[in-house]
Amino acid sequence: MRSRQFSSELLEKYIDGESLRHHSKMVAQAMEAYALSLQKDPKEVEEWWAAGLLHDLDWEKFPDEHPNKAINEILPEFEYPQAVLEAIKAHAPERTGKQPESEIERYLFACDELSGFMHAVSLMRPTSFDGMKVKSVTKKLKTLNFAANVPREDITKGAKLIGKELNEHIQFLIQIFSKANSN
16 A cells, blocks of 8 residues: 555646645545544555545546546556555446445545535635534535536435435534644
8 A cells, every 4th residue: 555645646646736636635534534433444544545535536637537547547556455446436436337335435435526515615604614514515405506516416325325314424524624624
C-alpha cells in the first residue's frame, strides 16, 4: 500500500482543479471515518482512505474513460490493493457494470455523491459545516435545481447499501466535515 503522501501527490498530478481535489479529500475523510467507526484494522483504514482520495483520479484528464483509465492503467502501476481498485470501479456502476458489493465498495458509493452534495450545501452557509443541520441537507435534496448534477437516487441508494437511514448517514458526515473544517 502506498503512503498517504504518495497518494496525495498522485492526486495533485492528475487533478488540477481545486474543487475536484477538495471533493476527493472529503470523500477520503468520510471513508476513513467510517472505516474507523467499523473498527477496521489499520491496513484497511488506509485502503478505505485511498479509495476515497483516488476515486475520481481520471475524471478531469480522461472524463470519457472514468473510472476505467485509473483502475486499468494508472493505479495498477503503483500496486494499489485490489480492494481499492474494485471500490473505485464500483463507485461508477453505470460506466463499469460493477455494482457495489463489498463493504468498502458500498461505503465509497454511499460517500461519493452525498459528500459532493453536502459541500454544495456548505457553500451556501456562512459557517460552512459548523452548525449544519440534517434538515437543511434534506431540504436541499428536494430542490432539484440545487446541485442538479448530483443524482439523488444514488444518494438514497448509497444510504441503503450501508444499512443506514439517510438522515443518520448525513448526520455522520456533518460531524466528520465539521471536525475537519475546524482543523
